[in-house]
Amino acid sequence: MKRSLMFLGLLIVVSVNAQQAPIIKFKDLNSLIQTKTDTTYVINFWATWCDPCVRELPSFLQLEKELANKKVKFLFVSLDFVRDYDSQFLPFLTKHSMNNYVYLLDEPDYNSWIDKVNPHWLGSIPTTVIISHHPDSTFFNEGELSYESLSKIVNSLIH
């Protein structure tokens, strides 16, 4: 009985976490990118094993906090392997208090979708895409961003 309760407890923990950081396919991300709303999306492609990604994360999290009442959403799209989800990915999120809008993109055929995110993307991470509708504008940057550059560009694109 005790063991099954523990198991149930574990299941609940896992499902809550999974809800916070769902595994998504490219079509899920794409529909989000394509949906025209007045919200500006800052999409950061990263991975727990990527040092420059981890280095720039605090800037993104700080700006996300500062702009919490603005029409801007920060999406953290991880390219970690699905097999590392429990062992590496979730513990990282807990350690860095990343609670919102974190996803793991399970789409190993990279060539099939990189150009759809942005044709300028050569394939390294971190890469950040900022999408704003009304008017349509896209900002793309392959490489690490400082808090200053990120803040400038995001502030210029939010309504």
Place this chain on the structure above:
Amino acid sequence: MKNNKILIPVFAFLILLSSAFVVVDPGYKPGDKAIDFKLKNIDGKLVSLHDEKYKESKGFIIVFTCNHCPFSKAYENRIIELNQKYSTSGYPVIAINSNNAEVSPEDSYDFMIKRAADKEFKFPYLYDESQAIAKAYGANHTPHVFVLQKVGRDLIVKYMGAIDDNTDNPEEVTKYYVNDAINSLLAGEPVAVPSTKSIGCTIKWKKS
């Protein structure tokens, strides 16, 4: 009209910002002539694509890789297999590490020697210390492959990009880009997919 007033500075700023990130030379595209190099191998000797040893080669599988990157590690066994499979038919693997060791200490020359010994590399693993070769080729991340074909003295880029379409799981690969490219070259046919994109660890450029 009111919107335009806001738009103009926004776009001016965007153009200014994007120009700051423009890469002056994006490197090679399929069909381009690739440069040869003389880089230090893990045994201390310099390796060039025009070395006597490669006189009979029909071309090369140049792999920009490194020691630390999980994506490079995921492909190490497949790179070893590519060399086993194609060195005898004229397309040996030449691996190159272009990462700056100050930025990425695990990618130092000493660690290259160790990694190559641990994985029993049977191909050169060269140190592009100045990063000039990565820049000339336009290698952006690891692993990043360039299949070159010898045409006279020239080395022509016939394929560039990913090794296959599944980094994480070799069992689930459906498209073998490098194999397909070399099989086409060996058959004297054009390469059907001459370039692909893939995710990888960014090359760790020296801090200026």
